[in-house]
Amino acid sequence: MHIRPDLKGKSVYFFPTLDRYFEGILMFDAKEKKAYVYSVKNDRKYETFFKWMIGLKNQKLFKGKKSSLxxxxxESNPTSPSIASILRESDYPLYWKSSMLMSLEDIFMLIQENILLGGKFAEITAQKINGGLELYFFKKEGKSxxxxILFIAKGILLEYEVYILNHVLQGTHLPFPVKAGKRTLNDIKDLIQYVFSLNICYGQSTTGLEDVTYVRGTQLVNNAQNSSKEHTPFAFLEKQGQPDEAYRHVDCMFIVKSKNKNICxxxxxxxxxMQQIHRRILTGKNSIKVIHASKNLLIEKVKEQRKSY
Ligand SMILES: [Zn+2]
Ligand SMILES: [Zn+2]
Known part of the structure; x- marks a missing residue:
């Protein structure tokens, strides 16, 4: 916790309900070079507002969830400016120093308060998991x-992983190393901003080429056979039967560098x-390979044969 110099020694008031409050005093321990809240009620000091509230709650001094900000x-008046009103204004970087080391609780609280990035990314949600914190980014339209981002605490250090459509993104694509390290507010902001702005590959749409999916089914396979006489697939069908049905290449890069594209x-x-297959279907030149590869077609053939018996 970092305290603005002009607020040091000042009282703050935590209101669990509108008619009750607990007094805390913002202090600075010069020896430890650390700021804290001194809680008058139980004569203890806490490193963060959040910990203060948890401390009071654990002593059964109030019930329920409260957002510290x-x-x-x-002032001892719940209609006075709240801590949040200070943080949301331009001086909040002074309060939350950009070099401040972040804990899982800090990230969770800031996401909850939607102030991490000035309220820009309201669609990001945070969920605590055992030993970690997950941030979810949903598609703008729809709920998919x-x-x-998965953060895992290793003492005061944080390690993280980024997933794109359930696929782990390699560290080389990311703004700082994924391994455990000290992470500041600035690092976390940069990371969230970066992940937020990543363009995703949705694969090659089958719109207009639906006949390809009928003949080839859920995978596109190579002409050549591998050592076990199989045609290895190089693309798989996703979102079958949905408007965004698409084939994804086995070497899909998941992220797209170009800003105005949604395919790698x-x-x-x-x-x-797919266009070649489509043309072959139109001209009736189905190769032997297609028959090998297409389960749909094989099933149809078997059905036809059964009918004729
Ligand atoms: Zn792709
Ligand atoms: Zn074959």
Whole structure:
């Protein structure tokens, strides 16, 4: 916790309900070079507002969940400016120093308060898990989960992983190393901003080429056979039967560098293949391979044969 110099020694008031409050005093321990809240009620000091509230709650001094930023006030009057009103204004970087080391609780609280990035990313939700914290990024329209950041605490250090459509993003794509390290408010902001702005590959749409999915089914396979005489797949069908049905290349890069595209270079190559298959279907030149590869077609053939018996 960092205290603005002009607020040091000042009382703050935590209101668990509108008619009750607990007094705390913002202090600075020069020896430990640490700021804290001194809690008058139980004569203890806490490193964060959040810990203060948890401390009071654990002593059964109040019940229920409270958000520290909207229930802690600078005067003993719950209609006075709350801590949140200070944080949301331009001077909040002074209060939450950008170099401040972040804990899972800090990230959780800031996401909950939606102040981490000035309220810009309201669609991000946070959930605590055992030993960690997950941030979920949903697709703008609809509720499908697109991206996830998983933070894991190792003492005061944080390690993290980024998932794109349930696929772990390699560290080389990320703004700082994923391994455990000291992470500041600035780091966390940069990371969230970065993940938020990542463009995702949705694969090669089958719109207009639906006949390809009928003949080829859920996978596109190579012409050549592998050592066990199989045609290895190079693309798989996703969202079958849905408006966003698409083939995804096995080497899909999941993220797209170009801002105005939603398909990666590898998935983009599938279009040519699909168009070739489409043309072959139109001209009736179905190769032997297609018959090998297409379960749908095989099933149809078997059904036809059964009928003729
Ligand atoms: Zn792709
Ligand atoms: Zn074959």
């Amino acid at each position: 909207t229930t802690i006030f600078l 989960l697109e991206k996830k 270079e590898n998935c983009e190559k599938l279009k040519k293949t």
